[in-house]
Amino acid sequence: MKGPNRLRGLRLLLGRVRAFMVRDFQLALSYRLQFFFKMLEVLFIVTTLYFISQIFAGQAVTDFAQWRNPLAAWLTGLAVLNYFMTGFSSLATAIRSEQMQGTLEGVLMTPISVPTLIVASSAWDFVQATFFSFFYLLIGWLFFGVQYRGNFLLALLILILTTLVLASIGILSASFAIVFKRGDPFAILLGTGAALFSGVLFPTQLLGSAFGRVSSLLPMTYGVDGIRRVLIEGQGFNEVRAPVSTLCLFLVVLLPFSLWVFARAVRRAKREGSLIQY
Amino acid sequence: MKATDAETERCTDVQPLHRRGDTETKRDAHLAPETAPVAVSIEHLSKTYPVPLARLKQFFRRKSARPVEALRDVSFDIKTGEVFGLIGRNGAGKTTLTKIIATLVQPTTGAVKVRGHDSVGDEQLVRAQIGLASAEERSFYWRLTAEQNLVFFARLYGLPDRAARTRIRELLALIELEEVARRRFGELSTGNKQRMAVARALLNSPPILLLDEPTRSLDPLAAARLRALIGSLARATPPVTILLTSHNLAEIEELCERVAIIGRGRIRATGTPSKMRALHRQQERVRINVRGVAASRVAEILPDAHAEVSAHDADVLITLLREPSDDSLDRTLRALLADGARVVSCETERATLLDVLESYEGEETEAEAQRLEGGRKEGEKGGER
Secondary structure, three states: OHHHHHHHHHHHHHHHHHHHHHHHHHHHHOOHHHHHHHHHHHHHHHHHHHHHHHHOOOOOOOOOHHHOOHHHHHHHHHHHHHHHHHHHHHHHHHHHHHHHHOOHHHHHOOOOOHHHHHHHHOHHHHHHHHHHHHHHHHHHHHHHOOOOOOOHHHHHHHHHHHHHHHHHHHHHHHHHHHHHOOOOHHHHHHHHHHHHHOOOOOOHHHHHHHHHHHHHHOHHHHHHHHHHHHHOOOOOOOOOHHHHHHHHHHHHHHHHHHHHHHHHHHHHHHHHOOOOOO | OOHHHHHHHHOOOOOOOOOOOOOHHHHHHOOOOOOOOEEEEEEEEEEEEOOOOHHHHHHOOOOOOOOEEEEEEEEEEEEOOOEEEEEOOOOOOHHHHHHHHOOOOOOOEEEEEEOOEEOOOOHHHHHOOEEEEOOOHHHOOOOOEHHHHHHHHHHHOOOOHHHHHHHHHHHHHHOOOHHHOOOEHHHOOHHHHHHHHHHHHOOOOOOEEEEEOOOOOOOHHHHHHHHHHHHHHHHOOOOOEEEEEOOOHHHHHHHOOEEEEEEOOEEEEEEOHHHHHHHHOOOEEEEEEEEOOOHHHHHHHOOOOOOEEEEEOOEEEEEEEEOOOOOHHHHHHHHHHHOOOEEEEEEEEOOOHHHHHHHHHHHHHHHHHHHHHHHHHHHHHHHHO
16 A cells, blocks of 8 residues: 555655746746846856856866866856755755745645655746756857866766755754844855855865865865866766765765754744744 | 645635525525534633843843733634634734634643644644634735736635635635736725635634624625625535624624634633623613603603603604513503504614623723732832831
């Protein structure tokens, strides 16, 4: 009996994820211009970075192999940063926006569990993030001659792994949103600190030993480094084993911890009667 | 995914709707509330909202508000197919109680069982059996159409697409929203938004409906139709159990088999509206309007010495109190007619739920005043010591 029940449960889960994705697609359609302006924004950013990269043409520091073509390094960095930040922020944003709109009560009256609600309501964000991440890389390849090589599947594996680690931190952030409503310390740490410490815009080696330690504590650093090694330097699994192992370690520690914290946060909000408040 | 997710699917099988008139014939099949099984059981329910971050505030020695006691030892049952009314003033605890039944808030102590399922332990199973229609219009997506909103919620209930579409068509027809189905929710009138909340609550044909002021923003005609629908749902097969909270006491009297009065978080009284009225006021007031006789003469001929008599132009108004079963009205009318008076009108005025509510409110105010007075005296004694 367990098999058919599980299958039915999975079908229900997928149905609900689809419901949220269709809803968000319909909402996005009601703001058509926003999507095109976002595409235009990416185009402007990539073009700007191309011209900045021209300043360094022929002067790239050879110590940092990933940065011999700065434009390629920036584009991979920004593409994965966009994805990672979605993994990190979309869970808390999903809860917060339902609270703000006042729709959380209606949604929670259906037989949906809070974890399902969070996963399902952030699904559309991942679809958008995937689109725009590839859009960064596509524009670089199409208009500015940026070449990517290496094992794309391995890059995808690192991308998924890092996104899961960041989603675990995102669950902590969502827990914070459920209890405290505003002022998220994780967002400050990872949101504003990501570009500075994780090597998205410049090599982390330039940070020096003190700031370098901060950099080594961020899972994003390993994700960005791993993906660049694969896509820019063409490295294989053996060479990227170190960042992959570190990411696995982060995941093993953070995922169960964040789920535990999340369950406690939901219980507390229900006790306080503040689950649907913002 | 928990196994309960799969189980809840069984509760979302679509039941055919009973249209107006269709259910009238099923009245006989409707179980009498006395013999019907319990649908919602509330046992010694208390809810105290804790002060958020109280320990943190204590640590920083900051003054914090006191915990709010919203419900205190609330117990009652709602039988299957019963329309149960919950009345009380603003802040009495109606919404908290509704939200606890709907699993949106956890009780501090006590339990709510919905068809045998615990509202805390089996919350998904409970939610699969409950439809909540609140007056909160922000609980919809304003940029989606009415139909898109209902399709979204139907999918969350696990309804297959085809069944969902059929159900939504039925519901839109039933609550007369077909014409605005393709309009954005934000463009609907307040009344239509409220009707949408009822449609959503009925999406998965729940055996239990929680209706929070369902007719608040409706025009009189639409309100009457919705009341007819509520009545027909309770008489349908299988019957729908309804908890109705409303400030419209006439609506409660019209629809509810039993009523609970809630005040300051406590259930003050539970019973049928007629029993409550009888408990509140044994006597009924009769107003008789007569012509063709002088007011002074009326006072002389009336058998009841306590009747009030007043004259307004040619009309004489007689007001008397009587026991519902005594013959004082009969004797009065005979005396008036024998003296040549013409009876223009005769109205009986019974106690209403408003009178009952007012009497409990009076008791509460008195008790609160006594409590405050007691506290003040205690304080004074403490000061003297």
